[in-house]
Amino acid sequence: xxxDSHVHISGxxxxxxxxxxxxxxxxxxxxxxxxxxxxVNHLLHAMDAHKIDMTLVNAVAGAITNEQLSxxxxxxxxxxIGFAWIDKPLDGEESVNELEEAYSTFGLKGxxxxxxxxxxxxxxxxxxxxxxxxxxxxxxxFIHMYPWPLDSFEFTKPEHLYYLKKExxxxxxxxxxxxxxxxxxxxxxxxxxxxxxxxxFGLEAIADLYDIRFTEKFIRRLGIENLVFGSDWMGIQxxxxxxxxxxxxxxxxxxxxxxxxxxILGENIKEILGL
Numbered sequence: 001x002x003x004d005s006h007v008h009i010s011g012x013x014x015x016x017x018x019x020x021x022x023x024x025x026x027x028x029x030x031x032x033x034x035x036x037x038x039x040v041n042h043l044l045h046a047m048d049a050h051k052i053d054m055t056l057v058n059a060v061a062g063a064i065t066n067e068q069l070s071x072x073x074x075x076x077x078x079x080x081i082g083f084a085w086i087d088k089p090l091d092g093e094e095s096v097n098e099l100e101e102a103y104s105t106f107g108l109k110g111x112x113x114x115x116x117x118x119x120x121x122x123x124x125x126x127x128x129x130x131x132x133x134x135x136x137x138x139x140x141x142f143i144h145m146y147p148w149p150l151d152s153f154e155f156t157k158p159e160h161l162y163y164l165k166k167e168x169x170x171x172x173x174x175x176x177x178x179x180x181x182x183x184x185x186x187x188x189x190x191x192x193x194x195x196x197x198x199x200x201f202g203l204e205a206i207a208d209l210y211d212i213r214f215t216e217k218f219i220r221r222l223g224i225e226n227l228v229f230g231s232d233w234m235g236i237q238x239x240x241x242x243x244x245x246x247x248x249x250x251x252x253x254x255x256x257x258x259x260x261x262x263x264i265l266g267e268n269i270k271e272i273l274g275l
Contacts (some may be wrong), residue, residue, distance in 0.1 A: 003266040004047070004055040004243070006142065006172065006200050006230030009072065021062035024119035028062075029149060031234070036234030038063070040072050040080075041203035045206065045231060046243050047079065053266070054275075055233075058112040058142065059085035068097075081273065083110035087120055091125035094264055096133045098146035103137050114144040116152030123163040124134035135170040140272055146201060158185040160163035165192050172272060174228060178202025183218075190222040196272060197222055199264070200247075202233035207250050216254040224260045228269040 010019060010033075013053060019031040019038065041107055057080050059069045066084050073082040084102035086095050102108045111134045115122055122143060134141050143161065147153040158179045165171060173192045179186055180202035207215040219227055231243045251261050 001053045001146060001262075001266040002051060003229070003269050004052050004093050004178065004231050004233065005198050005228040005269045007043060007055045007057050007233040008038065008060060008235075009040050009043050009057055009064055009069075010035040010235070011068035011072075014039050017073055019063050021060065021117060021151070023117055026069075029117075031063075032237050033134065033235045037111075037237075040076065042235055043233065044076065044079070046241055050243050050248075052243070054079050055081055056110060056142070056230075056269070058083045059084060059108070060112065060114070061085070061087060061117070065104045065256065066106050066108060070102075070108060071264060073107060076194050079112070082106070082108040083112040083140075084108040085112055086130060088121055089113060090124065091132050092126065092129050099130060099133050099137075109177045110139050111141045112144075113141060115155035116144065116147065116149050119155070121155050121160055123160040127164070128167055131164060131168045135168050135172070140172040140174055140196075142174040142176055142198070144176040145179040145182075145201050147181075156182065158182050158189045161195070162192070164188055165195065170194070172196070174198045174272075176200070176230070177232070178206070180205050187218075187221050190226045195226065196268065198230040199227060200230040204247070207253075212250070213251045215250070217258070219254075219264075224256075224263055227264045228272070229265045 014036040016034050016036060019033050019035055020028050020033060022028055025214060057065050069082045073080050086098050145156045147156045175197050177200055178197055183202055185198050186197055231247055233243045
C-alpha cells in the first residue's frame with residue numbers, strides 16, 4: 001500500500017484564480033496554483049496515475065476550510081484522510097475548541113500546523129494546549145518545517161520540536177519536508193518516540209545536493225521506521241504535478257529492501273494512523 005502523507009487541495013470556487021493564503025500579520029501571499037487545478041478530482045486522477053492508494057489531505061487557510069474538507073473526505077473516505085487547520089493556534093481555549101470540532105464534528109483525523117504562515121515558534125508555551133489536545137485525541141500533528149515564507153527561518157529549526165515534545169511527550173509529530181535545510185539536526189530529534197520525518201522536497205534536495213549514497217546512509221541514521229513518504233501535491237503548476245516519478249525514483253536508486261521501501265511508502269504512516 002502506498003500512502004502519500006502530504007497533499008493539498010482547493011475548495012470552491014474552482015476557477016482560474018490563484019490560491020491566496022492569508023498570513024498571521026494580515027498580509028496575503030499568492031500561491032502559484034490555480035484553484036481549478038487543485039480540485040479533488042485532479043488529486044484522485046494523480047493518485048490513480050501513480051498508484052497511490054490513500055492520501056492525507058491538509059486544510060489550509062485560503063485553500064479549503066475544515067468543513068469543506070470534511071465533505072470531500074465523506075465522499076472519498078476510502079482514499080482520503082483529512083488534517084485540520086486552526087486559524088489561531090496560540091489562542092488557548094479557542095484553538096482547542098476548534099480542533100475538537102474538527103475531530104468530533106467534521107471527522108478530521110490529524111492537525112496541520114504551519115509556523116511560517118501562522119507565525120509562531122513551535123516551542124512557544126502558548127501552543128501547548130492545542131498540542132496537548134491533539135495528543136489526548138491521539139491524532140498526528142503535521143508541522144511544516146521548511147522556511148517558507150522566507151522570514152520564518154527562526155520558526156523552522158528542529159530543536160523547537162525537541163522542546164515541544166519534552167513538554168508534550170505523547171504528541172505524535174510528522175516533521176514536514178525533512179526540516180530542510182536544517183535536516184542534520186533530525187539525527188538527534190528522530191531518536192525521540194513519536195517523531196516521524198516526512199520526505200517531500202527535503203529528500204529530493206538532499207539527494208541532489210549531496211548524492212544518493214549519502215541520502216541512503218542518512219535515512220538509515222534516522223531509522224527507516226521513522227520515515228513517511230509525502231509529495232506536497234498541490235495540483236498542477238506550469239503543466240506538471242508535484243507527484244512525479246522522481247519522488248519514487250529516489251527510493252529505487254537506494255539499496256533498500258522491499259520491506260524497507262514498503263515501510264517508508266505506506267506501512268509506517270498506516271501504523272501511526274491505526275489503519
